[in-house]
Amino acid sequence: MESSKTKGLKITVNKQGSPYYLKVSYPLRFGKFTEIETEDYIFCFDLNNRIKFIQGKKETIGEQFKLNCAADWIYYCVAGYKGVYSFLGEYYLPCFGYAKNPLFDIYSYNTKLFKNIFNAFLKLVQRLEYIIKSDPLNEINQILKAIITVNHSEAIKKRVEEFYKITSGVVTVLPPDCRHVDYEVIPLNITYGCLYNCGFCSVKKGIKFKTRSITDILYDIKRFKTFYSADIANYNSLFLGEHDALNAESKIIIDAAKTAYNKLGFQYSYMKNPMLFLFGSVDSLINAKKELFEALNSLPFYTYINIGMESADNTTFRLLKKPLVSKKIKEAFDNMLLINQKYMNIEITANFVMGDMLSDEHYQSIITLSKSAGKSFYGKGAFYISPLEKSGAPSSYVQKKFLWLKNSCAMPTYIYIIQRL
Ligand code: SF4
Structure with missing residues (x-):
């Protein structure tokens, strides 16, 4: 770690953050990064010198903005400390520019804090340009120069295009369990x-x-290695997309996970406890073979599989136009409990929907399902409740209905705020 003070800036290169994604009620940095601290802000850059976090020192204590690798700014909001943890199992409410947060009606780009923080970043760039002029060959100034270059709007645009070439467009949804590694x-x-x-x-x-x-798949692993470049050292978790990776042949799932782990060097990551995430459907869970779970369990990852159940009520399935019936949901739920009990390194969670157009029978079916776990619940697994976008229910409805459901369910229950990449 190298630290220097110049023209009112404190610059720390290769600063070591936490090697664990801890859930704490203050901004904790993960992995290795470069930090520039001004009188009013803390700016953090990844190992490719790209801006990652901006935190105000004076404005909103404890809140910050993150720029993800698809160039979406995410506002980590404490929402006035009004029980975010009860809703999400996290201390921060992620708010996006592309969708309104259903719990507190926040768009990140509309906040005054975002505008101030964005202007502060532009001012920082001007200050860095001035510092570099005085001694362009200085080692730290070389890093500052790289910071200016890679964070130029054109460079960011190019980077997003590159990313979407690999992923074949926007990753429309990440599993809710990705919250355990801050997505x-x-x-x-x-x-x-x-x-x-x-x-x-x-x-x-x-x-x-x-x-x-x-x-x-192997070609994409190679492309990701180039895309993440030096910052790959801050990654150790993999999402096997797209919406039902569990339905792939077992060999493909296992080969992809193992190869990514080895080729992307997850064993050397600054982050500990590698995790693997995938979505599954009710049918893919019912049809999955024991051999797949045996193989997943022996991977160097802790694996989360998130199953889209949505309801356990037949009338709701017809309304949602989802070709499932309650009998299948019960079968999948029983499998989920068995797998969670049997395999130490696998955890299956389930998604359900909520909205003001859904009936009492829908909500009761989720509660009854959760209670059917009885003694088979082994402290693993969770229910995620996703507010339906089309419902447009006010945030007060979402909060009240969710808290009632959380209190009534016999499973750990959280709100699922759909996050893209
Ligand atoms: S909810 Fe239905 S349509 Fe959407 S990803 Fe899952 S299976 Fe596909």
Whole structure:
């Protein structure tokens, strides 16, 4: 770690943050990064010198903004400390510029804090340009120069295009379990599309399910290595996309996970406890073979599989235009409990929807399902409740209904705020 003070800036290169994604109620940095502290702000840059976090020192204590690798600014809001942890199991409420936060009606780009922080970054760049002029060959000034270059709007645009070339467009949704690694996952598609193409879904691509060839998957791993470059050392978690990777052949799932782990050097990451995330459908969970879970359990990852159940009520399935019935949901839920009990390194969680157009029977079916776990709940697994985008229910409805559901369910229950990449 090298630190220097110049013209009112404190610059620290290769600063070591926490090697664990701890859940804490203050801004904690993870992995290795460069930090520039001014009188009013703290700016953090990744190992490619790209801006990652901006935190105000005076304005809103404890809040910050993050720029993810798809160049979306995410506002880590404490929402007045009004019980964010009860809703999310996290201390921070992620607010995006592309969708309103359903819990507190916040768009990140509309906040005064974002505008101030963005202007502060522009001012920082001007200050860095001035410092470099005085001694362009100085080692730290070389880093400052790189910071200016890679954070130019054109460079960011190019980087996003590169990212979307690998992912074949926007990663429309990440599993809710990715919250355990602050959504810092490498999104490797091993499948495209999904089995059901449900009428209600706002994240589907509307294409038939298909597994990708292992050659294409391995090629993407190589491309990701180049894309993340030096900052790959801050990553150790993988999302196997797209919407139903569990439905791929077992060999593809295991080969993709193992190869990504080795080729992306997760064993050397600054971050500890590597995690693997995938979505599964009710049918893919019911049909998955014991051998797949045995193999997943022996990988160097802790694996989260998130299953889209949505309801356990047949009338609701017809309304959602999802081709499922309650009997199948019960079968999948029982499998989820068994797998969570049997495999130490695998945790299955389930998603359900909420909205003011859904009936009492829908909510009761979720509660009854959760209670059917009885003594089979082994402290693993959770229910995630996703407010339906089309419902447009006011945040007061979402908060009240969710807290009632959380209190009534016999499973750990959280709100699922859909996050893209
Ligand atoms: S809810 Fe899941 S299965 Fe249904 S359309 Fe969306 S992604 Fe596909």
